Amino acid sequence: MSGKVILHYFNGRGKMESIRWLLTVAEAEFDEYYLTDREQYLKLLNEGSLMFQQVPLVEIDGLKLVQTKAILHYIAEKYNLYGKDIKERAMINMYAEGLIDHMEMIMVLPFVTDTKPKLDNIQSKAKERYLPVFEKALTGPVYLVGGKLSLADVLLVECTLMLEEKFPDILKEFPNIKSFQGRMIRIPAISRFLQPGSKRKPQPDEDYVKTVKEVFNITGPFP
Incomplete structure (x- = not known):
């Protein structure tokens, strides 16, 4: 054990x-x-x-x-949070790596003297590059890949909460993501x-x- x-x-x-x-x-x-x-x-x-x-x-x-x-x-x-086959894992990896890229932009903020240009870039990238991908992917499905909770879903809820700490209204234009976030935070382990x-x-x-x-x-x- x-x-x-x-x-x-x-x-x-x-x-x-x-x-x-x-x-x-x-x-x-x-x-x-x-x-x-x-x-x-x-x-x-x-x-x-x-x-x-x-x-x-x-x-x-x-x-x-x-x-x-x-x-x-x-x-x-x-x-068992990594899809059922190689194709699902590829999708999970693509979503996950995009989210990690975006979250790393937020991670460096505490080490930057002039944060405004960084914040502006994070917000524009979120609205134009990252969030539209997930808004489209969540038109209908409960989860991002294979109808089952995966690494990609966990990273997405983490990322959305990080973004809302900086930009409280950022999900207003992304109702599918906001609905997804609401479902995820009701999962008992996440709620705790x-x-x-x-x-x-x-x-x-x-x-x-x-x-x-x-x-x-x-x-x-x-x-």
């Missing part, structure tokens, strides 16, 4: 948050070890736990997994995850940014 899943990351959203979301929907228990200083990061490096010298790191089934997409794919496959005191992380603050910079020894502008 495999033990509990262990996450190694900062006490904040970043690239680990999608992994937390997926584990939550899979109802898989997990513990977290937070990086708070550079010594902890160097220890993981010296142990050989970080293949590309990067986190997230997830310990699961006796494996030490890095690279966010690889981790998400493993969890999705393990918990959205309550105060859950393992969901708040929006990044100055302490989060300071810790990330200290751990990675970044003294100048964030790359």
